[in-house]
Amino acid sequence: MTELLAVRDLAVAYANGAVHAVDGANLSVRRGGMLGLVGESGCGKTTLARALMGVLPGGARITRGEARLDGTDLVALSPAARRARLWRDLAFVPQTAMSALDPVYRLRDQMREVLCDRGGLSRTAADARAVELFEAVGLHPSRLADYPHQFSGGMRQRAAIALALALKPKLVIADEPVTALDVIVQRQVLDTFRSLSTDLGLSAIIVTHDISVVAYLCDQVAVMYAGRVVEHGPANAVLEQPSHPYTMGLMNAFPDLESDEAVLAPIEGSPPPLSDPPPGCRFAPRCPFAEAVCTREVPPAVAVTPDHWAACHRTPEAAALRPRARDPLTWRGVAEATA
Amino acid sequence: MSAAPEQPLVAAYGLAKHYPVGRSLRQVLRGERPILRAVDGVDLALRPGESVGLVGESGSGKTTIGRLLLKLTEPSAGQIAFAGEDLGRLDRRATLRFRQRAQLVFQNPFDALNPRFSIGRALAEPLSNTGVPRAEHEARMAESLRRVHLGDPAQVLERMPHQLSGGQLQRVVLARALVLRPRFLVADEPVSMLDVSVRAGILNLLRELRDTLGLTTLAISHDLTLVRYVCERTLVMYLGKVVEDGPTAQVIARPAHPYTRALIRAVPRPHVDQPRDALPLHGALGDAANLASGCRLRNRCPHAFDRCAAETPALIEIAPSHRAACHLHTA
Amino acid sequence: MDVAEARAAPAVAALPIRRRRGAWAAFARHLLRDPYALIGISIYAIFVVVGLTAPWLAPYDPMEILFTADGGLAASLPPSADHWLGTTNLGRDIVSQLVMGTQPSLIVGLSAAVAVASIGTVVGLLAGYFGGAVDQVLMRVTDIVLGLPFLPFVIVVTALLGPELQNIVFAVAVLLWPNAARVIRSQVLTLSQRQFVEAARVTGAGEWRILFVHVAPSVLPFSALYGAFAVGWAILTQASIAFLGFGDSSAISWGTMLQDAYASQALDRGQYFWFLPAGFCIVLVVLAGFLVSRGYEDLLFPKLRDDT
Numbered sequence: 010m011t012e013l014l015a016v017r018d019l020a021v022a023y024a025n026g027a028v029h030a031v032d033g034a035n036l037s038v039r040r041g042g043m044l045g046l047v048g049e050s051g052c053g054k055t056t057l058a059r060a061l062m063g064v065l066p067g068g069a070r071i072t073r074g075e076a077r078l079d080g081t082d083l084v085a086l087s088p089a090a091r092r093a094r095l096w097r098d099l100a101f102v103p104q105t106a107m108s109a110l111d112p113v114y115r116l117r118d119q120m121r122e123v124l125c126d127r128g129g130l131s132r133t134a135a136d137a138r139a140v141e142l143f144e145a146v147g148l149h150p151s152r153l154a155d156y157p158h159q160f161s162g163g164m165r166q167r168a169a170i171a172l173a174l175a176l177k178p179k180l181v182i183a184d185e186p187v188t189a190l191d192v193i194v195q196r197q198v199l200d201t202f203r204s205l206s207t208d209l210g211l212s213a214i215i216v217t218h219d220i221s222v223v224a225y226l227c228d229q230v231a232v233m234y235a236g237r238v239v240e241h242g243p244a245n246a247v248l249e250q251p252s253h254p255y256t257m258g259l260m261n262a263f264p265d266l267e268s269d270e271a272v273l274a275p276i277e278g279s280p281p282p283l284s285d286p287p288p289g290c291r292f293a294p295r296c297p298f299a300e301a302v303c304t305r306e307v308p309p310a311v312a313v314t315p316d317h318w319a320a321c322h323r324t325p326e327a328a329a330l331r332p333r334a335r336d337p338l339t340w341r342g343v344a345e346a347t348a
Numbered sequence: 349m350s351a352a353p354e355q356p357l358v359a360a361y362g363l364a365k366h367y368p369v370g371r372s373l374r375q376v377l378r379g380e381r382p383i384l385r386a387v388d389g390v391d392l393a394l395r396p397g398e399s400v401g402l403v404g405e406s407g408s409g410k411t412t413i414g415r416l417l418l419k420l421t422e423p424s425a426g427q428i429a430f431a432g433e434d435l436g437r438l439d440r441r442a443t444l445r446f447r448q449r450a451q452l453v454f455q456n457p458f459d460a461l462n463p464r465f466s467i468g469r470a471l472a473e474p475l476s477n478t479g480v481p482r483a484e485h486e487a488r489m490a491e492s493l494r495r496v497h498l499g500d501p502a503q504v505l506e507r508m509p510h511q512l513s514g515g516q517l518q519r520v521v522l523a524r525a526l527v528l529r530p531r532f533l534v535a536d537e538p539v540s541m542l543d544v545s546v547r548a549g550i551l552n553l554l555r556e557l558r559d560t561l562g563l564t565t566l567a568i569s570h571d572l573t574l575v576r577y578v579c580e581r582t583l584v585m586y587l588g589k590v591v592e593d594g595p596t597a598q599v600i601a602r603p604a605h606p607y608t609r610a611l612i613r614a615v616p617r618p619h620v621d622q623p624r625d626a627l628p629l630h631g632a633l634g635d636a637a638n639l640a641s642g643c644r645l646r647n648r649c650p651h652a653f654d655r656c657a658a659e660t661p662a663l664i665e666i667a668p669s670h671r672a673a674c675h676l677h678t679a
Numbered sequence: 680m681d682v683a684e685a686r687a688a689p690a691v692a693a694l695p696i697r698r699r700r701g702a703w704a705a706f707a708r709h710l711l712r713d714p715y716a717l718i719g720i721s722i723y724a725i726f727v728v729v730g731l732t733a734p735w736l737a738p739y740d741p742m743e744i745l746f747t748a749d750g751g752l753a754a755s756l757p758p759s760a761d762h763w764l765g766t767t768n769l770g771r772d773i774v775s776q777l778v779m780g781t782q783p784s785l786i787v788g789l790s791a792a793v794a795v796a797s798i799g800t801v802v803g804l805l806a807g808y809f810g811g812a813v814d815q816v817l818m819r820v821t822d823i824v825l826g827l828p829f830l831p832f833v834i835v836v837t838a839l840l841g842p843e844l845q846n847i848v849f850a851v852a853v854l855l856w857p858n859a860a861r862v863i864r865s866q867v868l869t870l871s872q873r874q875f876v877e878a879a880r881v882t883g884a885g886e887w888r889i890l891f892v893h894v895a896p897s898v899l900p901f902s903a904l905y906g907a908f909a910v911g912w913a914i915l916t917q918a919s920i921a922f923l924g925f926g927d928s929s930a931i932s933w934g935t936m937l938q939d940a941y942a943s944q945a946l947d948r949g950q951y952f953w954f955l956p957a958g959f960c961i962v963l964v965v966l967a968g969f970l971v972s973r974g975y976e977d978l979l980f981p982k983l984r985d986d987t
Binding site: 049050191192193194195196197199200203218219220221222224225226244245248249258259260261262263264265266267272273274275276277279337 | 405406513515543544545546547548549551552570571572573574576577600610611612613614615616617618619620621622624626627629
Binding site for chain 2: 873875880881885888896
């Protein structure tokens with residue numbers, strides 16, 4: 010598999026550069042791969058996704074770095090040029106499908122708008138493609154005649170996915186695509202993504218706070234913390250053998266339906282203010298394994314295996330730290346001691 | 349119902365809550381008055397000190413049950429008894445006494461505290477509302493802040509809600525519920541608005557409170573993993589009815605109702621290596637305003653047979669203290 | 680209650696000072712951030728100061744008929760060092776009239792503001808919080824009042840009850856409270872859905888306590904805002920009534936100045952300094968009302984704020 014998207018040292022600033030919501034993020038998506046972009050609220054994952062699509066809110070702009078999609082640097086393009094590539098190069102699935110679908114038009118008309126106006130298809134060709142797309146996401150083509158409000162939440166989300174796929178984009182970016190859905194419906198939408206990945210070779214970034222969603226769906230994971238990607242690698246490696254203490258903490262803070270009475274280990278404290286991040290490693294104030302160097306120097310990406318890296322000074326010791334991270338006592342009082 | 353070994357703290361019989369719904373022109377012309385059966389005939393009993401999880405999808409009626417048990421809304425039918433007293437017949441004084449004993453933890457900590465009240469004022473309000481002498485306020489507030497591990501009370505009390513993080517706010521919400529020293533606590537989606545790393549702390553706290561205070565708790569959630577972590581017993585709801593009731597470990601390991609089975613299978617696990625086979629359930633959640641006859645799941649259930657359409661299944665015991673409402677267990 | 684609470688709990692003793700900050704602080708922040716609102720409020724403030732100090736500011740008695748040094752009537756004089764804006768055709772000093780005319784405008788404006796804000800707030804709170812029949816009755820009354828034609832109604836009221844200022848205030852208050860009531864009602868409806876309101880109920884607070892302690896403080900900035908709008912409207916109405924000749928001709932106001940100038944055909948004589956300043960003052964005060972409303976638009980329609 011070759012690399013489809015390569016993001017290097019990307020930074021996005023708000024408020025005239027005073028706040029960097031994304032500050033030197035690195036990640037890559039393989040052709041036909043699904044990357045799970047995991048992080049807590051405010052870590053910059055949504056900003057990163059929006060920056061790639063050129064739909065940053067007013068006042069925010071990319072200040073450095075590059076994002077090569079199939080060789081073209083998106084950062085070098087003007088935001089307008091980036092937006093012009095929407096649908097064709099990049100397509101978006103938002104958290105609530107209602108913001109992607111126009112409530113006053115039938116789905117068929119919304120499909121036509123994208124396929125004819127953006128894609129230059131004829132009306133007949135567009136209708137045929139719309140049927141194809143609805144079948145691909147598991148919706149009955151007869152539902153094309155319906156308005157969005159006639160769909161249930163899960164079906165609406167699938168219709169939004171179908172719309173995003175209309176012009177065969179190289180990459181789909183889905184922002185929390187299943188967060189607002191109930192468990193069973195969530196599973197149905199996840200399965201839609203999975204079948205698109207296996208049948209059509211869809212490449213996607215799934216932005217989510219839910220590690221289980223990533224585990225279920227993605228083959229690659231990027232973990233974000235306070236504006237930076239702190240660990241990146243194959244889902245199996247990152248989730249089973251996390252090498253960054255933050256990832257270890259996340260995994261241990263997550264209740265599992267199957268595991269026995271294991272006590273969860275919360276990560277104490279809260280993420281640093283992005284207007285005034287600590288020097289060095291941004292996780293250091295909450296990290297039970299932080300050493301003097303962590304508060305001084307920004308940790309480089311250290312390779313664990315050729316395609317798995319972690320931005321931590323103690324990456325080589327990860328195997329020894331992992332069992333300690335599983336003990337809730339390790340984390341207790343860390344944030345207060347360093348505050 | 350089987351005879352309980354102990355008098356339940358909270359008990360409901362034939363509990364129902366119906367809402368009128370908006371009518372289409374055709375329904376108006378035909379004189380139809382459709383109703384939404386949010387809760388439709390629920391019996392339940394919570395023993396003192398028991399922690400019970402109430403699981404279901406949105407629209408299953410689980411939040412309505414919580415509101416009914418706390419007398420925040422009146423039932424359309426049925427009765428609720430709290431420590432033997434009928435909630436429907438409480439006068440003003442008795443209602444205030446009930447408020448002291450039954451409390452609620454809210455879903456959204458950012459909304460559950462009045463933004464213009466300091467934490468101190470938020471915690472003092474329940475005390476002055478229920479007539480606790482002012483001399484005791486300070487000690488009671490400090491006590492409940494200690495229970496939720498919120499650091500130095502003197503400092504916390506002066507803070508305004510916007511100065512605290514989501515996790516801290518949720519601890520304050522818990523402290524406000526505990527300041528009245530309740531016996532019964534309803535937690536409605538207590539962590540769904542919180543970040544993953546903070547959730548664990550709140551869940552641990554709920555567990556700790558359950559063990560140290562002997563509280564009777566009802567945790568309402570769509571999230572089975574939460575219930576699995578905090579509750580001894582689990583009730584599963586589907587479209588206004590309880591379809592399964594049993595010890596949590598047993599319900600998760602050996603679900604007896606097809607709906608529970610699908611619910612458990614649908615939860616993604618935090619490991620790459622996990623089952624991904626198709627769910628044993630099709631279609632979407634039914635419409636509580638337009639219910640099918642017989643079993644409410646029958647249109648989605650792979651095991652449905654004739655009897656499911658003809659007869660509504662009752663909750664029957666299928667193993668000790670494990671009940672399910674499915675004809676498969678009587679066939 | 681505040682005092683008792685503070686005494687009982689030393690740990691929170693410092694709190695009463697900080698209370699009620701949220702909404703008013705937001706109000707003040709808007710003011711500082713939005714230049715339009717700041718200009719509007721400043722105009723109001725200047726007129727209030729002028730109105731309060733008018734007897735000392737005015738160089739002459741506004742009704743005094745003045746004579747020139749040679750004994751002639753000082754009628755229709757052009758602006759000069761003695762009479763900055765000249766004199767009327769009856770020899771009265773125009774600056775003095777303008778300054779003194781601020782007073783009735785101010786009385787009308789401020790009392791209308793208080794009346795509109797109070798009625799609107801009470802109606803909005805009751806309708807929004809209790810809903811049901813209370814809401815139905817109050818909102819239907821609101822609808823009816825909203826249907827009344829503005830100026831004709833005021834003219835009828837002044838014709839029936841007399842041209843005194845309090846009757847104009849009464850008419851303006853009757854006409855303007857429904858807007859405030861509607862917005863406050865919808866605000867109360869939203870607030871009632873907030874979890875902290877349910878939290879108060881579950882911790883034993885009574886309905887009136889919830890209404891006044893948890894809900895009302897959050898709508899007070901809206902009341903103040905609608906009061907501020909009413910200032911401009913009331914002054915404009917009083918001036919219109921006076922100009923149309925239904926006013927109290929013995930009292931000096933900007934409206935009666937315009938009326939006098941019009942009746943004596945000042946325009947034909949080119950005495951712009953007689954009526955333009957009075958007209959300008961009216962425009963300024965009304966403009967101030969709109970500037971304030973513009974500045975607080977995002978307070979009224981939070982959607983605008985979220986999008987920025």
